[in-house]
Amino acid sequence: MHIPISRTSKQSISDQIAQTIMERIGSGMYKEGEPLHSVRQLAKEIGVSVVTVIKAYRILEQKGFTVTQHGKGTFITTSNQAGPSNATPDYAWQAEVVDYSGRSMFGQHTKRSGVAKYPFHAATLSEELLPMNALRQATERASHDPRSFAGYSSPLGDEDLRETLSSYFQSNGSDVRASEIMITTGCQQGIDLVARTFIGAGDVVLVESPTYPAALDSFRSRGARIVPIPSDHQGIRMDLLTRLFDEQAPKVVYVVPTGQNPTGSIMDMETRRRLLDLAESFHCLIVEDDPWSEIHYERQIPPSMYRLDQNGHVIFLKGFSKTLAPGLRLGCLAAKGDIYSRLAGVKAIADLSTPLFNQRSFLHLLRGISLPDYYDSVRIHMTRKRESVQRLLQKYAAGSVQWVAPQAGPNFWLQTTIDTDALVIEAERERISFLPGSNCFIDLSGSRYLRIGFGAIPSEKLEEGIAELCKLINNQEKTKETQR
Amino acid sequence: MHIPISRTSKQSISDQIAQTIMERIGSGMYKEGEPLHSVRQLAKEIGVSVVTVIKAYRILEQKGFTVTQHGKGTFITTSNQAGPSNATPDYAWQAEVVDYSGRSMFGQHTKRSGVAKYPFHAATLSEELLPMNALRQATERASHDPRSFAGYSSPLGDEDLRETLSSYFQSNGSDVRASEIMITTGCQQGIDLVARTFIGAGDVVLVESPTYPAALDSFRSRGARIVPIPSDHQGIRMDLLTRLFDEQAPKVVYVVPTGQNPTGSIMDMETRRRLLDLAESFHCLIVEDDPWSEIHYERQIPPSMYRLDQNGHVIFLKGFSKTLAPGLRLGCLAAKGDIYSRLAGVKAIADLSTPLFNQRSFLHLLRGISLPDYYDSVRIHMTRKRESVQRLLQKYAAGSVQWVAPQAGPNFWLQTTIDTDALVIEAERERISFLPGSNCFIDLSGSRYLRIGFGAIPSEKLEEGIAELCKLINNQEKTKETQR
Structure with a gap:
């Protein structure tokens, strides 16, 4: 039974010992009927005087956490209701644990985008294209x-x-x-x-x-x-x-x-x-x-x-x-x-x-399969899809969004005049996901940009998806103008 | 065109420039017919005098790496046979690259044990047991x-x-x-x-x-x-x-x-x-x-x-x-x-x-499947196999090996009087693998121990596998005694 003791604490050592034991009883770690160490044994183990431990045990008994049976020892009782209620687990200590993780911005983002109806955040291919x-x-x-x-x-x-x-x-x-x-x-x-x-x-x-x-x-x-x-x-x-x-x-x-x-x-x-x-x-x-x-x-x-x-x-x-x-x-x-x-x-x-x-x-x-043949066919599909995206952006967001079509890959990088970090939260409610531009910059600048991938959106959903996304962008833009 | 220059080198700066360019021609990085930068341009770019670059270009021309066409510039020729032959790639620079890897002892070991006939190194289950x-x-x-x-x-x-x-x-x-x-x-x-x-x-x-x-x-x-x-x-x-x-x-x-x-x-x-x-x-x-x-x-x-x-x-x-x-x-x-x-x-x-x-x-x-039922059946099989291993160790290595049977899992931890780091190499030749004990200690001590897993060895191969492994151990032991 180890009890941490701080000799610089304002709390007396007896109080510290009593409190630790009460917390452990409260957390369920020490169970009803279990014996505590003998006074002499605990004193030796944690390097304090016998008198200090006697005082601590007296506090425990007074508060109803333990009962002493003479000649047998001190035992834990269940009448711990009066004490600090620790029935719910206490994870507060975890805040002290230093970590080296650095977090994952991207992981946070993708975790949120899991169930989108229009998963523009995904840089993958939809089932219709995969083999x-x-x-x-x-x-x-x-x-x-x-x-x-x-x-x-x-x-x-x-x-x-x-x-x-x-x-x-x-x-x-x-x-x-x-x-x-x-x-x-x-x-x-x-x-x-x-x-x-x-x-x-x-x-x-x-x-x-x-x-x-x-x-x-x-x-x-x-x-x-x-x-x-x-x-x-x-x-x-x-x-x-x-x-x-x-x-x-x-x-x-x-x-x-x-x-x-x-x-x-x-x-x-x-x-x-x-x-x-x-x-x-x-x-x-x-x-x-x-x-x-x-x-x-x-x-x-x-x-x-x-x-x-x-x-x-x-x-x-x-x-x-x-x-x-x-x-x-x-x-x-x-x-x-x-x-x-x-x-x-x-x-x-x-x-x-x-x-x-x-x-x-x-x-x-x-x-x-022949990989060159497969990639040829995907390339043809994606070329067509890329044209569609251009046409649809032109149709639904010509005034509010600027872009250059990709030379390779499934992503359009869009420039807007609104804050896409705010937009991503609003879009989530409509089950539309995209990658906010700030994720792509070291200093989290670029909050006017967004990345949309068109590979994972089935062809038949492309128009409604882009229309809905552009509607959100256009609305934001209007709101902004009104506020001026 | 960047040329690294050391002003503390014993080599003159002209020589350094010429050598770098020769190496790049040798490595194929600069190709036949390509122009070098003009003398003035290179001098400016790397911050040396025009005279220094002229000297460097003269060296290149003398050695047949370049040809100068007056009014047009200096061009790379293919007659680079006389120069330092860099046709084989040169990875020596990589030694300078600091890493933080710490290596994997275990990975090194398992890489070697891949194709064993008796894979005692593996702590997995054989096909006969898996669902x-x-x-x-x-x-x-x-x-x-x-x-x-x-x-x-x-x-x-x-x-x-x-x-x-x-x-x-x-x-x-x-x-x-x-x-x-x-x-x-x-x-x-x-x-x-x-x-x-x-x-x-x-x-x-x-x-x-x-x-x-x-x-x-x-x-x-x-x-x-x-x-x-x-x-x-x-x-x-x-x-x-x-x-x-x-x-x-x-x-x-x-x-x-x-x-x-x-x-x-x-x-x-x-x-x-x-x-x-x-x-x-x-x-x-x-x-x-x-x-x-x-x-x-x-x-x-x-x-x-x-x-x-x-x-x-x-x-x-x-x-x-x-x-x-x-x-x-x-x-x-x-x-x-x-x-x-x-x-x-x-x-x-x-x-x-x-x-x-x-x-x-x-x-x-x-x-x-019902996981509890599956694990029950594996437990019965493994219990039997564990008994066999004990019997076989008794039969083939009673004098030379000590062990305590596992309470759970697929591993026996064997103690010998020989060096198992040496044994593992010899065993590899016989296509028998095991984990040498030294891998399991921080200080690589424990070279008298070895871990053998019996889960991945099919039942019908268990006896011959253990017999062969024990033969190797017994032989080593005898050799050691003879040498005394």
């Missing part, structure tokens, strides 16, 4: 191989899947070997593994601004100093880039070069090469996040930075979750040399391995 | 609900699954509400989330010794000061426990009370309550890791510490991965109050959410 039959067949095939249920994979991932992904990358002209590939639970885990492995307190991370909120969450949770890369409407300001490296000496640069999140832009070849050039000069790492490069609306896109990289500066994060099977949460990372093996150690700490069933299902999916 | 048909049916059912493929769950997990798990816990007499439950990708992610959220550099974590290696990995990666709880053959030394708390002021206590890993022991009620008592006094957190409590060989086991806990001190980690479906990697954590919500933020950062397909499959599994 649902092939997925069913793939999981069925996996379920007939007992190993998928009974085993774990190595932390690096299933060998067959890594080989198959290597072939896929090579068919795209990118020489990514199986030994460079590690299977992750979605792109987010890839970002987080890089953050845990290479970013510590005060390390500088360069990011595009705006950028992907959940990446900011990961970097922030590591205590990074996050520095935005100066950009204008044409993309990264090349004239300032070198000076930025010189002055900030970044350790990691995080970019989404193809289908930037949230703007949907594509980084041109010159910028890609300049960034690589600087990474070589400054011995820094580039994290290339790539969940959407297959779904582009420009005829040609530049090669991935991982492909351009010669000396192991780029960590490539390839997501398949959003474009193929959100429910399987499958992604991979690719890295070279030592950088790869250090990430592997952290992957094992994080979750031992990505579920083998998902890996084997994904393997069967890749064997069952 | 393979029910798993197939459950995944099939999930695959017919499009939502399982097309969506993400909230970071906290699927609502239906959390409700169902709550009911399961309540049927076991433990009042765990759905709002206290968070779905994780296996128990390991639970451990790691706690470590990331609540453990920082220098924070004290108390652990049983020996303990689960992957937990040590997580705590170590956070810079924890890990302190072993003094124990003897009867379990935790109660007489030293209070002093340990007093002196070390732990922030977190990590225990596996039922089916301790690796010893298989069960913590008695008195110890559980004493630990809780101390946690209350010192405002610290108890992490109760529970992957195996259903598979116990004692008639009765004490209630979980989570159930005994009144004021939110215990974080309960329940694994279903090992006993039900390793391939789905499903687990959950339970926590109360503020502690829960802080963990939730970190879960979102780690991977946004556990794959929804796995959650929905697991839900259908729980609806499809």
